[in-house]
Amino acid sequence: MDSVTYHFQDLDTLIEQVHSLFDTWEGDSDLLDIFSLSTLYQVKIATHEWLANLVQHANFEQDTTDVSLLVKPVDDRIFCVIEDNSDGFVLDEHLEIEPEYLDSLPERGMGLLILKICTEDLLYHGGEMQAINRLEFYVSADQDQWPNTPF
Amino acid sequence: MSFVFEATNDPDSVIVRIGKALDFRNAAEFKTVCQEKVRGGARNFVLDFSETGILDSTGLGSIFSLYRQVSPLNGQVVFASVSRPVQVVVQLTRTYKVFRQFPSVEAAQEALS
Numbered sequence: 001m002d003s004v005t006y007h008f009q010d011l012d013t014l015i016e017q018v019h020s021l022f023d024t025w026e027g028d029s030d031l032l033d034i035f036s037l038s039t040l041y042q043v044k045i046a047t048h049e050w051l052a053n054l055v056q057h058a059n060f061e062q063d064t065t066d067v068s069l070l071v072k073p074v075d076d077r078i079f080c081v082i083e084d085n086s087d088g089f090v091l092d093e094h095l096e097i098e099p100e101y102l103d104s105l106p107e108r109g110m111g112l113l114i115l116k117i118c119t120e121d122l123l124y125h126g127g128e129m130q131a132i133n134r135l136e137f138y139v140s141a142d143q144d145q146w147p148n149t150p151f
Numbered sequence: 152m153s154f155v156f157e158a159t160n161d162p163d164s165v166i167v168r169i170g171k172a173l174d175f176r177n178a179a180e181f182k183t184v185c186q187e188k189v190r191g192g193a194r195n196f197v198l199d200f201s202e203t204g205i206l207d208s209t210g211l212g213s214i215f216s217l218y219r220q221v222s223p224l225n226g227q228v229v230f231a232s233v234s235r236p237v238q239v240v241v242q243l244t245r246t247y248k249v250f251r252q253f254p255s256v257e258a259a260q261e262a263l264s
Contacts, residue, residue, distance in 0.1 A: 015176070019204065041239040048207055052175045105215040105249065110208035117243050 003072035005081075009065055011055050018051060018069060019044075025071075034073060035141050042118040043071065043078050043139045049111045050082055050135055058086035077120070077138040088126030088133040154181060156188065163226075164195040164263055166256055169203045173210035182213040186220065194226030197259040201232035206240050218249065227251075231259040 006021065008014045022044045025031055031040070047069065054067060070081040091112075116122060119137035126133030154173065157166040165188050173181060185196070196217060200206070218228045230252045233241065241247050253259035 015174075019172075023204070037235055038239055041236045042243075044205070044236065045207065045240055045243075048174070048205055052207060052209070056175060105218065107212035107216050108209075110211065110244070114208050114240070114243060118239075 003070070005068050005070045008067045008069070011060070011065055011067075014051055014055060014067060015048065018047060021069075021071075022047075031073070034076075035078060039078065039139060039141045043080060046115050046118050046137060046139060047071070047080060047082065049115045053089075053111060054082075054084055054086065058084065058089070060084075060086045074138070077140045079136070079138050081134060081136045083132050083134045085132055088128070088130060089124075090127050091124050153177065154184075156184060159260060161195070161260075161264060163193060164197065164260065165193045166197045166199060166260075168199045169206075171202060172205040173203065173213070174205050174207040175209035178209040178213040181210070182216050185213075185217045189217075189220050189224075189226075194221050194224050195263045196221065196226070196228045197231050197253075197256055197263070198228065199231050199256050200234050200237045203234045203237050206237045211240065211244065211246065214246075214250075227263060229253060229259050229263065231256045 006018075008017055010017075022040070025040060026037065051067070065085070067082065067084045070079075072079050115137075118139060120140055122135075122137040124133070124135045126135070154170045154177070155168040157168065159166060167181075167185075188196075198214070214228060220226075221228060228250055230237075230241070230250050232255055233252055241250075241252070251259075251262070253262060
């Protein structure tokens, strides 16, 4: 896995294109010498949940939609940055959702919780008229998600 | 990206070959077809995840919806041939507490018979 930033301009094909990237990385023996497939799949689901959020809910008013993805190994973690030029979100409230506010077996609202559970150092800078919104997080190869799992 | 529903010898049971993905792009369709199957008398659903590269929160929510429909009717929703990407989500959300998992569709069918 090289440290490269990928740019996407088409929301209709964004998810498929990113999945193809992960398919490629699944076959990267050098990467799998460092990280397990489970770790890579955690990165994949975290990335997917955020991109799904953008596709479904973000307001892209500019003529050119631009979503960028950076995924790179950093020591024993994988670092991800997703930037976009939508209007952004006010996320604090959503990221503070406590498990007791969710019904058991919730049909909605799990996406950001899943994103929180499988990542570390999750940060979002966006909305409030910023030109570029940025979500960044780490996925640790040794992360034990059990204590964080609210379900 | 589409899933395939298969009838079985047991009229109460359905196998669903989930395919490549069950996520926000096709979860509504999955939910609709499942509702039709339940209305048609299906009670037990075996979800085959052998080819599945992504199960996201929306897809999982549609499975929960199915579970809520069939449980009061003494039906079951079980997972079969769970791929590694799906297993990661199952572990993260602890859905293994609700849905039994089987190594194959055949094993699942035998357990439900």
